[in-house]
Amino acid sequence: MMGFFARLLITSIGLWLADVLLGGVRFDNAVALFLAALLLGFANAVVRPIVIFLTLPITLVTLGLFLLVINGLMVMGVAWLMPSFHLAGLGPAILASIIVSVTGWAANAFIGTNKAAVWVRKR
Numbered sequence: 001m002m003g004f005f006a007r008l009l010i011t012s013i014g015l016w017l018a019d020v021l022l023g024g025v026r027f028d029n030a031v032a033l034f035l036a037a038l039l040l041g042f043a044n045a046v047v048r049p050i051v052i053f054l055t056l057p058i059t060l061v062t063l064g065l066f067l068l069v070i071n072g073l074m075v076m077g078v079a080w081l082m083p084s085f086h087l088a089g090l091g092p093a094i095l096a097s098i099i100v101s102v103t104g105w106a107a108n109a110f111i112g113t114n115k116a117a118v119w120v121r122k123r
Contacts, residue, residue: 006111007041007104008034008037008038008041009037010103010104010107011037011040011041011100011103011104012033012034012037013103013107014099014100014101014102014103014104015027015033015036015037015040015096015100016033017099017103018092018095018096018099018100019033021099022092022095022096022099023088023092024087024088024089024091024092024095025086025087025088025092025093025095025096026085026086026087027084027085027086028084028085028086029084031084032082032084032085035082035084036078036079036082036085039078039081039082040074040075040078040100043074043077043078044074047074047077048070048071048074051070051073051074052067052070055070068094068097068098069090069094071094071097071098071101072090072093072094072096072097073090073093074097075087075093075094075096075097075100076090076093079093
């Protein structure tokens with residue numbers, strides 16, 4: 001459960017950075033930001049794998065670059081569902097998804113991937 005809240009916080013920080021850095025991304029309040037992070041996590045866990053499977057041929061032809069468009073579409077889908085999340089188009093959505101991904105990558109590099117630091121001593 002703690003990992004879920006950590007990922008929610010990391011995604012929220014990434015969306016907040018996108019709001020600060022990009023002119024085409026805006027949230028009305030902090031509650032909208034956290035709700036968007038929650039919905040984006042759901043979209044990435046449930047919808048994104050299905051879309052990736054359905055668009056596999058075009059992803060292969062573009063050597064994986066179409067995944068940037070898919071990630072941007074996930075952000076656009078969240079913005080479409082939430083009236084308090086404003087997005088200027090696909091370009092800012094793709095850039096926002098890149099910022100969220102880099103934020104998550106940096107947090108994983110800083111925090112690490114180990115869920116628990118348990119040392120087992122063999123005798």
